Amino acid sequence: MDALLLNRELFIVSVVKALWQNPARTLFALSAISLGIASLVFIVAAIQGSNRQAQSIIQLLGPNSIFVRSGFGDKSSVRRLTYRIDLKDLENLKHIYGIRAASYLLLKQKRISVESEARNAYAVAAARNFLDVFDYRPYKGRFFYPREYSSFPKICIIGTELAKYFFGSSNPLGRKIKVSRTTFTIVGVFAPKGKLPSGKSLDDRLIIPIKSYRKFVEPEYRRIFAIKLKLEPYADYDHVVSMVKQVMAKRHSKDDFVVITPETVRKFLNIFNWTLSLYLGLASLVALFISGFVMSNIFFINVKVRAWEIGIRRAIGATRQAIIWQFVAEALTVSIAGAAAGSIIGFMSIKWITPMLGIPTVYPMKSLVLAIAFSSVTGLLSVLMPARAASRLNMVSALKSRL
Amino acid sequence: MALISLKGIERIFHQGELEIEILKGIDIEIEKGEFIAIMGASGSGKSTLMYIIGCLDSPTSGSYLLDGRDVSSLDDDELSRLRNQRLGFIFQSFYLIPYLNVLENVLIPTLYSPETGNFKDRAGALLKEVDLGERMQFLPSELSGGQKQRVAIVRSLINDPEIVLADEPTGQLDSKSSRQVMEILSRLNRQGKTIILVTHDPETASFANRRIFLQDGRITAQ
Ligand SMILES: Nc1ncnc2c1ncn2[C@@H]1O[C@H](COP(=O)(O)OP(=O)(O)OP(=O)(O)O)[C@@H](O)[C@H]1O
Ligand SMILES: [Mg+2]
Numbered sequence: 001m002d003a004l005l006l007n008r009e010l011f012i013v014s015v016v017k018a019l020w021q022n023p024a025r026t027l028f029a030l031s032a033i034s035l036g037i038a039s040l041v042f043i044v045a046a047i048q049g050s051n052r053q054a055q056s057i058i059q060l061l062g063p064n065s066i067f068v069r070s071g072f073g074d075k076s077s078v079r080r081l082t083y084r085i086d087l088k089d090l091e092n093l094k095h096i097y098g099i100r101a102a103s104y105l106l107l108k109q110k111r112i113s114v115e116s117e118a119r120n121a122y123a124v125a126a127a128r129n130f131l132d133v134f135d136y137r138p139y140k141g142r143f144f145y146p147r148e149y150s151s152f153p154k155i156c157i158i159g160t161e162l163a164k165y166f167f168g169s170s171n172p173l174g175r176k177i178k179v180s181r182t183t184f185t186i187v188g189v190f191a192p193k194g195k196l197p198s199g200k201s202l203d204d205r206l207i208i209p210i211k212s213y214r215k216f217v218e219p220e221y222r223r224i225f226a227i228k229l230k231l232e233p234y235a236d237y238d239h240v241v242s243m244v245k246q247v248m249a250k251r252h253s254k255d256d257f258v259v260i261t262p263e264t265v266r267k268f269l270n271i272f273n274w275t276l277s278l279y280l281g282l283a284s285l286v287a288l289f290i291s292g293f294v295m296s297n298i299f300f301i302n303v304k305v306r307a308w309e310i311g312i313r314r315a316i317g318a319t320r321q322a323i324i325w326q327f328v329a330e331a332l333t334v335s336i337a338g339a340a341a342g343s344i345i346g347f348m349s350i351k352w353i354t355p356m357l358g359i360p361t362v363y364p365m366k367s368l369v370l371a372i373a374f375s376s377v378t379g380l381l382s383v384l385m386p387a388r389a390a391s392r393l394n395m396v397s398a399l400k401s402r403l
Numbered sequence: 404m405a406l407i408s409l410k411g412i413e414r415i416f417h418q419g420e421l422e423i424e425i426l427k428g429i430d431i432e433i434e435k436g437e438f439i440a441i442m443g444a445s446g447s448g449k450s451t452l453m454y455i456i457g458c459l460d461s462p463t464s465g466s467y468l469l470d471g472r473d474v475s476s477l478d479d480d481e482l483s484r485l486r487n488q489r490l491g492f493i494f495q496s497f498y499l500i501p502y503l504n505v506l507e508n509v510l511i512p513t514l515y516s517p518e519t520g521n522f523k524d525r526a527g528a529l530l531k532e533v534d535l536g537e538r539m540q541f542l543p544s545e546l547s548g549g550q551k552q553r554v555a556i557v558r559s560l561i562n563d564p565e566i567v568l569a570d571e572p573t574g575q576l577d578s579k580s581s582r583q584v585m586e587i588l589s590r591l592n593r594q595g596k597t598i599i600l601v602t603h604d605p606e607t608a609s610f611a612n613r614r615i616f617l618q619d620g621r622i623t624a625q
Contacts, residue, residue: 007510007513007514010507010510010511010513010514011514013503013507014500014503014507014511014514017502017503017507018502020502021501021502308498309498309500311498312492312494312498312500313511313515314459314483315457315459315486315492315498316486316487316492316511316512316515316558316559317483317484317486317487317488317512317515317516317562318483318487318514318515319479319480319483319484319515320479320480320483321480322483322514322515395454395459395460396454396459396460399459399494399498402496402498
């Protein structure tokens with residue numbers, strides 16, 4: 001090795017030219033390893049993406065809160081979405097010890113228009129504490145005054161995306177907007193809330209005080225989509241959750257409601273993540289194993305075809321170790337090139353495939369290090385046996401193999 | 404004391420059940436500075452003997468002293484070092500590495516040498532001496548047979564060995580190139596190198612100072 005290092009330049013030239021000599025073989029080894037690496041990079045991205053998704057769901061729920069969402073009854077009626085929970089449930093849950101505030105989410109998709117421009121969007125009813133419990137923050141203008149919850153003002157606040165859609169960069173405050181046939185005045189814009197895991201934006205909604213909503217938008221509102229509960233800081237979280245389930249169970253079957261807490265989301269996603277990591281990790285290991293196997297075979301072919309070259313190198317003084325180093329260097333060169341190519345392919349598939357899977361698109365920069373490490377290890381392991389075989393060739397028969 | 408001293412060298416090959424005894428007890432002494440030709444018919448074991456002298460193969464029995472040192476006591480790394488530093492090889496089919504240019508081919512033995520130094524200049528000077536100064540960036544495939552063999556000669560000399568072993572160095576060359584190659588070997592011999600030449604061709608062998616003949620695994624005439 002010391003001698004090889006002294007003549008580093010010649011050594012590197014020799015390694016690179018040897019690979020270049022047979023581009024087909026090199027390319028084959030390269031594509032094997034890069035596909036393995038690409039799947040690895042993609043998997044890391046998928047895991048990181050779903051982790052990020054988990055974080056955003058948890059953030060959306062807010063800390064110390066419980067979400068009770070309506071189920072849709074038994075599965076056969078999925079297409080006729082009638083909510084199963086109602087305001088009576090809210091009344092019952094509100095009184096559980098440890099709950100600070102409770103509100104409900106009632107919404108309906110409506111035709112929204114400004115002058116001749118129109119689109120569908122969700123109109124949301126805001127009860128007195130809705131904006132507080134659901135963590136809305138003002139962005140422009142104002143939220144509703146207390147008296148506006150008991151009269152029937154035709155006012156609303158809208159999300160930033162809706163504002164952008166109808167008004168572009170001009171000020172939406174004071175502008176008129178029609179929900180079905182009623183014209184409302186925009187008094188405020190709420191701060192961006194981001195997207196649901198499904199990718200649906202929460203910022204193209206329009207919020208109307210509850211009484212106005214009932215009068216002008218949707219008269220029937222006993223049934224609601226979801227209830228959100230906020231806990232006192234001192235509350236025993238798990239106990240409150242079990243109480244909530246108990247109270248709900250009194251009036252409903254199991255299919256009628258889903259209790260969602262940051263903890264259940266975290267648990268579910270943990271299991272999901274774990275399964276995903278395990279499954280995909282295994283898949284990428286298999287991919288790497290296969291690429292290692294392919295590479296190993298290519299190097300065995302290399303050793304066979306280039307036996308006489310090994311023979312002459314040995315004759316003119318290469319030690320067994322020097323021969324091993326030569327092949328190791330060739331394999332590492334292919335591996336590192338494969339890591340680079342694989343990362344590019346991986347990043348491209350992240351760009352194209354993760355949106356289809358509904359996973360946030362994340363480019364895991366750390367996986368570049370992982371790619372180089374994994375492909376080097378794969379390269380090293382796969383070249384070990386061929387290189388050893390090369391170093392142990394009988395010199396005389398290796399030389400004669402050319403004839 | 405002789406530079407090379409072989410005593411009772413036997414080489415037996417096993418082919419399945421069959422035992423083929425190619426060398427049946429060879430005794431030779433080669434002095435420093437000699438130019439010796441090993442001759443004999445095809446299949447008589449000339450190359451086999453040369454591989455043993457060149458430490459590429461080891462005898463089944465017998466003793467081989469190089470400079471008074473028993474070669475059989477050396478391990479693989481020591482033998483590699485010995486081939487690298489003290490022996491130079493020239494073969495009938497050149498064995499130039501096809502993807503390396505002339506200069507790189509010539510420098511390959513330095514890759515395995517512990518010595519440092521300006522090998523590039525040395526390679527350039529040696530290539531000039533064999534009229535290849537202008538061909539350093541050529542690939543082997545772009546050279547004639549005679550040119551290839553001259554590259555191989557320079558490669559064998561790059562680490563300045565004492566002994567040069569040549570197995571049918573003119574076997575693939577026309578008569579003009581053959582003469583050129585043999586004249587280079589003669590010159591090297593005059594400069595003090597010990598040359599061991601294997602050939603079945605009397606004309607080639609005539610450049611040597613001493614000829615030995617192999618027949619039936621034995622030396623028949625000295
Ligand atoms: N590894 C081996 N196994 C079996 N037989 C072998 C082996 N190597 C050489 N032989 C046999 O030994 C004999 C001598 O071979 P060698 O190459 O030494 O002859 P040579 O004198 O150099 O002939 P040529 O002039 O044709 O090169 C041949 O018959 C060959 O078949
Ligand atoms: Mg021969």
